[in-house]
Amino acid sequence: MATELTTTNLKTDEMIINMGPQHPATHGVLRLILKLDGEIVRHVEPVIGHLHRAQEWQGQNRTLFQYQALIDRVDYLSGMFTSLAFAHACEQIDGCEVPPRAQYLRALVCEMNRISSHLLWLGTFLIDLGALFGFPFYPFREREKLLDLFEEIAGQRMMFNYIRIGGVIRDPKPTWFEKVRKFTQEFPDRIDEYEAIVTQNPIVLKRTKDVGILDKQVAFDYGVSGPSLRGSGVNYDLRKVRPYGIYPDLNFDVPLGQNKGDTWDRYMCRILEMRQSNELIKQCLDKMPEGEILGKKQIAGLRIKAGEGFSAIESPRGVLGCYVISNGSDKAYRIKWRNPSFCNLAVLPSLLIGRPISDIMAIFGSIDVILPDVDR
Amino acid sequence: MNEPLKILNQSNELVSPELSDTVTLTTLDKAIDMLSTIVSPIANLARSNSVWPLTFGTSCCAIEMMCVGMSAFDISRFGSEVFRATPRQADLILTAGTITRKMASALITLYEQLPEPKYVIAMGACTITGGMFNDSYSVVQGVDRLIPVDVYLPGCPPRPEAILDALLKLQQKIRTENYAKRRLKGYDQRPVRYVDYDSGRPMEDLLAMAMEETKEVLTKQDNDNTK
Amino acid sequence: MTEKPAEKTEVKLEIGRFGKFLQDNGIKSKRQSDSNNVETIVIDAKDLEPAMRLLKTSSETTLNFLLCVSGVDYADKIDSVYHLWSYEHNDALVIKVELPKNNMTNTQTPCMSSISNFWPAANWHERETYDLVGIRYLKHPYLRRILNPWDWEGHPLRRDYKQLIDALNDKNPHSFR
Numbered sequence: 001m002a003t004e005l006t007t008t009n010l011k012t013d014e015m016i017i018n019m020g021p022q023h024p025a026t027h028g029v030l031r032l033i034l035k036l037d038g039e040i041v042r043h044v045e046p047v048i049g050h051l052h053r054a055q056e057w058q059g060q061n062r063t064l065f066q067y068q069a070l071i072d073r074v075d076y077l078s079g080m081f082t083s084l085a086f087a088h089a090c091e092q093i094d095g096c097e098v099p100p101r102a103q104y105l106r107a108l109v110c111e112m113n114r115i116s117s118h119l120l121w122l123g124t125f126l127i128d129l130g131a132l133f134g135f136p137f138y139p140f141r142e143r144e145k146l147l148d149l150f151e152e153i154a155g156q157r158m159m160f161n162y163i164r165i166g167g168v169i170r171d172p173k174p175t176w177f178e179k180v181r182k183f184t185q186e187f188p189d190r191i192d193e194y195e196a197i198v199t200q201n202p203i204v205l206k207r208t209k210d211v212g213i214l215d216k217q218v219a220f221d222y223g224v225s226g227p228s229l230r231g232s233g234v235n236y237d238l239r240k241v242r243p244y245g246i247y248p249d250l251n252f253d254v255p256l257g258q259n260k261g262d263t264w265d266r267y268m269c270r271i272l273e274m275r276q277s278n279e280l281i282k283q284c285l286d287k288m289p290e291g292e293i294l295g296k297k298q299i300a301g302l303r304i305k306a307g308e309g310f311s312a313i314e315s316p317r318g319v320l321g322c323y324v325i326s327n328g329s330d331k332a333y334r335i336k337w338r339n340p341s342f343c344n345l346a347v348l349p350s351l352l353i354g355r356p357i358s359d360i361m362a363i364f365g366s367i368d369v370i371l372p373d374v375d376r
Numbered sequence: 377m378n379e380p381l382k383i384l385n386q387s388n389e390l391v392s393p394e395l396s397d398t399v400t401l402t403t404l405d406k407a408i409d410m411l412s413t414i415v416s417p418i419a420n421l422a423r424s425n426s427v428w429p430l431t432f433g434t435s436c437c438a439i440e441m442m443c444v445g446m447s448a449f450d451i452s453r454f455g456s457e458v459f460r461a462t463p464r465q466a467d468l469i470l471t472a473g474t475i476t477r478k479m480a481s482a483l484i485t486l487y488e489q490l491p492e493p494k495y496v497i498a499m500g501a502c503t504i505t506g507g508m509f510n511d512s513y514s515v516v517q518g519v520d521r522l523i524p525v526d527v528y529l530p531g532c533p534p535r536p537e538a539i540l541d542a543l544l545k546l547q548q549k550i551r552t553e554n555y556a557k558r559r560l561k562g563y564d565q566r567p568v569r570y571v572d573y574d575s576g577r578p579m580e581d582l583l584a585m586a587m588e589e590t591k592e593v594l595t596k597q598d599n600d601n602t603k
Numbered sequence: 604m605t606e607k608p609a610e611k612t613e614v615k616l617e618i619g620r621f622g623k624f625l626q627d628n629g630i631k632s633k634r635q636s637d638s639n640n641v642e643t644i645v646i647d648a649k650d651l652e653p654a655m656r657l658l659k660t661s662s663e664t665t666l667n668f669l670l671c672v673s674g675v676d677y678a679d680k681i682d683s684v685y686h687l688w689s690y691e692h693n694d695a696l697v698i699k700v701e702l703p704k705n706n707m708t709n710t711q712t713p714c715m716s717s718i719s720n721f722w723p724a725a726n727w728h729e730r731e732t733y734d735l736v737g738i739r740y741l742k743h744p745y746l747r748r749i750l751n752p753w754d755w756e757g758h759p760l761r762r763d764y765k766q767l768i769d770a771l772n773d774k775n776p777h778s779f780r
Contacts, residue, residue: 024431024461024664028438029479049750050479053432054512056735057759061511070508075434088703120439141447147443158436158533220382220690223669223724236690310686310697312670321670323686334760338671338686344726372435375750477771480751506772513759513766514751521771 012038017357021050025128025361028371031150032347032360037354046347048374049245059335064090065302068221072159075335075373077120079313080106080113083163085322086335088244088311091163093326094304102167103246108284109153110164111277112180116146117316118270118277121368122194125267128365129207135197142190145183150219152176165304166296181285182217187278212351212363215261222347226318226340227269228367230254232261238314250283254277263366264338267351270368275314303330317341317368341373378468393535408555422549425455427495427543430466430484434473437500444536454543465487468546469523470539473517474502474509487523493558495550497542498525501532508532531574562596608650619644621696624663630654635699643697647734648715651700655718658687665689666696672728674736676761680704681713683738702738709757709764717743733761 017353020031029050035043054076057128059067071086073077084106091098098106120143147157154160162169198204201260214224229236237254239247255272257265296302306328312321318340325334344367351363408415433441444451460466463486475483487494499508499520505554506517519525526549529542616634618626619642625632630653632644648656660667669685680753685698702713712733719726729740730749737758740746748755757764766772 022432022477022486024459028473029434029482050476050482051474051750052478052514052750053435053474053509054514054759056507058512060760073436073508076439120442123442133470134443137447140443141448144443144446144448157535158439220667221723231679234690242693308643310638319670321686323644323671323673325675325683334673334675336671336673336675342727343724344733368699376445479773513764513772516771 013043016375019360020149021047026364026371027124027369030371030374034357034360036357039358041352041355041357041360044352046345046348046369048345049272049376050071050239053372053376056335056337058071059332061331063300063302063321063330064304064332065298065300065330067335068164069159069161072161073372074376075317075320075322075339075341075370076158077117077314078113078316078368079158079160080110080163080318081313082337083160084110085311085313085315085316085320086324087163088313089309089322090290090304090326092311093307093324094296096164096296098295100246100289101171101291102293102295104284104288105113105168105172105293106163107246108180108288109150109160109168111284112146112149114277114316115274116143116150118274119143119146121316121365122198125365126198128361133360138190138194138197141241142187149179149183150175152179160282164294164296164298165302166298167292167294169294169298171293177285180281183287184278184281188275191271191274199268199271206266207359207362208230208267208366209262211359212355212366213260213262213265214266214347214351218347218350219261223343224318224347226314226316226344226368227273228318228344228347231257231266231269231366233257234352238312238319239267242312244311244313246284249287250280252280252283261361266366266368301330303328312338315340317370317373318344328350337376339373339376341371342370345374346371348351400456407481412554417551419555420551421552423493424547426458427454427456427468427546427550428458428460428461428466429456429468429470429559430463430486430490431459431461432469432471432483434479435470435502437470437472437502437574440533440536441470449536449540451540451543454540455483455545464486464491466490467493468495468497470497471503472499472533475508475519475522476514477516478514480522482514483519484522493550493555494524495526496544496547497527497529498530499539499542500534501530502527504530513591550594615646621658621666621694622665624661625654625657628657630657638697640750641695641697642728643699645699645701648700648702651698652716652718654698655685656721659722664694665691667691669722672725672732674732674738674760675695676736677704678762681734681738683715709761712737712739712758714739714741716741719743719745734758736763 015036017034017036019034020026021029031047033045034041035045048165055070058070071082074082119139122137126135150160151157153170153176154162154358214228216232216234219229219232225236233256235254235256240254255269255276257269304326306326308325310321310323312319320340323336326331327333348364348367352360391519445457445459469487498504501517502509506515509515510517516522527539527542527546531538616636621642622632622634622644630646630650632646635643635645637643643705658664666687668688668690670688673684675682675684675727681702681704683700685697687696700715702715715738717729717766719729720742720773727749729743730746732738733740734748734750747753748757
């Protein structure tokens with residue numbers, strides 16, 4: 001009889017595998033250098049910067065008015081949020097007042113954008129898990145509706161340039177609000193539809209339960225924020241803990257992960273957040289006041305006062321910060337972005353080590369990283 | 377030292393060892409040349425209606441590229457719904473998104489791995505001129521500085537309908553071309569060319585350098601031993 | 604170097620809460636004018652590591668959320684700015700470390716100590732600041748360029764950076780500005 005092949009006498013060697021930058025599941029151009037022992041990941045080195053478009057350099061070389069159009073591209077899935085962070089920072093420095101109607105409109109479009117961003121995440125996450133074509137049609141169907149609504153107020157499907165320093169640029173027609181209300185009425189049913197397919201699906205459960213458990217302390221150490229952090233049960237949502245805009249007036253709960261911070265919890269957190277945003281949109285529509293929408297004149301030579309401002313808002317991916325140093329001219333002296341994806345991606349190696357290679361995409365998809373947000 | 381293996385093809389030209397087991401089709405090629413006036417229209421019709429794109433997306437345009445595959449716009453009406461993850465099974469690169477200097481070498485590698493006939497649609501302002509990031513230090517000012525482009529598709533990002541329009545224009549181009557003539561224009565293509573990721577130099581150059589270095593070291597050792 | 608940020612008027616500011624906490628623990632700091640009611644202090648480069656350790660772990664402060672590390676290039680100095688928040692409460696602090704720039708060229712880098720050995724959040728931020736602004740963080744575990752290719756020359760966010768003009772980038776680089 002031949003010698004029995006057991007795990008004890010089987011000699012394995014470490015293997016280095018390069019993943020990306022062209023890979024269908026990395027949501028762009030991330031490169032991972034993996035050191036594998038058989039199926040198990042032993043070491044990960046993310047290589048980023050393949051989409052480094054020099055946003056910060058553009059910020060200090062273009063006028064503020066020009067730069068407002070560029071910042072939607074920092075995080076293209078949630079352009080409203082990047083505009084909002086920049087506008088907040090400039091308003092802090094300048095001290096200009098934002099009219100209440102603009103505040104409500106901002107919150108309204110931001111929550112709509114949060115839904116559209118999470119919908120795209122849902123589709124791509126399922127693609128990452130292997131549901132290649134089929135399921136993603138469902139979330140994209142609703143996303144198209146949202147994009148049509150955005151197009152009506154901003155003129156573009158994704159790059160809105162809608163939120164400006166001092167307010168918002170266009171006042172939507174009354175019929176637009178009716179369309180939004182119609183969307184909010186039918187959207188909860190749609191989420192039920194997704195959940196019926198995904199939430200208790202045995203394959204999804206097998207792929208996501210107990211996979212990629214993010215410990216609270218690790219999350220704190222790496223500065224993780226957003227649904228990835230809340231999936232671990234930490235109640236940290238800037239809309240609650242450091243409220244900005246009109247969020248103190250709105251009534252909502254922050255959805256938290258119930259389990260222990262695994263991939264499924266992060267998935268569930270985002271699903272609940274979509275429901276929550278839908279409620280917030282309804283509240284905004286009900287409370288929408290009349291009045292002005294722009295507190296600062298939008299001219300090509302837009303200037304703000306000299307000084308420093310740091311603003312942070314809760315984007316779909318986490319704490320999105322913008323640090324602006326102005327010297328009173330029409331260009332900013334320095335603009336620094338604190339991107340949630342950049343900080344959340346740093347925690348990826350500690351989640352992957354010790355997991356089999358098939359879990360990489362499940363974990364990576366669940367922390368919802370957008371590569372231009374990482375590379376800027 | 378044993379002699380390196382020499383492989384000759386049918387017309388007695390030297391073939392590199394990597395290509396030894398690929399079939400050389402010189403006589404068939406001549407037949408295709410003669411038949412191309414009859415065959416091309418039929419083959420072109422077939423090819424133009426099944427252009428398979430590569431899932432190559434770097435930034436914003438990639439999202440619109442995903443949208444065009446979904447039910448609202450439905451690229452499968454034009455036979456291009458099969459987004460392939462590997463360049464070896466694709467016919468078309470939609471360069472969706474900004475190409476930076478760090479990404480440039482990877483894009484060239486991808487293009488060289490596409491089998492002939494291959495097409496490129498430069499999608500979005502960034503890949504045409506650099507777009508809004510034209511003057512950034514890290515952005516390549518137009519993807520046509522790296523690879524040849526068939527159709528330019530402006531927009532930032534272009535609407536999904538525009539992508540379909542570009543695809544139709546490309547199909548028109550494919551229908552009117554002659555495959556034999558396209559082959560003549562083609563450059564010396566290798567099946568795989570590995571480019572060193574960090575330095576951007578072809579791997580074979582680096583290998584040759586390393587070989588020379590080891591040779592030097594070995595001869596030096598030999599000399600030392602004889603002394 | 605024509606653009607200069609507005610000169611700060613030298614007003615003796617009162618020591619703030621966190622400044623006092625650091626003073627009690629033997630670390631000197633200088634208060635700067637607040638931005639949006641957030642305390643801003645300037646401390647010496649050599650004091651940074653103990654100060655950060657204290658602020659992160661002490662139960663009095665627990666500023667355990669490092670938002671970002673940013674480098675700012677001024678005419679005569681380079682600042683390394685740390686934005687600290689807390690996961691538990693609503694306090695915030697901005698720490699600046701000023702590094703003098705004695706006629707430094709674009710390829711030369713000022714040095715200061717790294718905090719990423721005990722605070723992993725700083726790791727990538729410090730790499731990014733090294734890449735773009737050119738502050739060399741000593742004792743950093745892996746100080747390599749992160750956004751630009753590793754063989755990039757110069758630090759792009761310095762004011763005196765001259766961008767590369769070659770076959771990939773030769774349209775008038777100042778056309779839009």
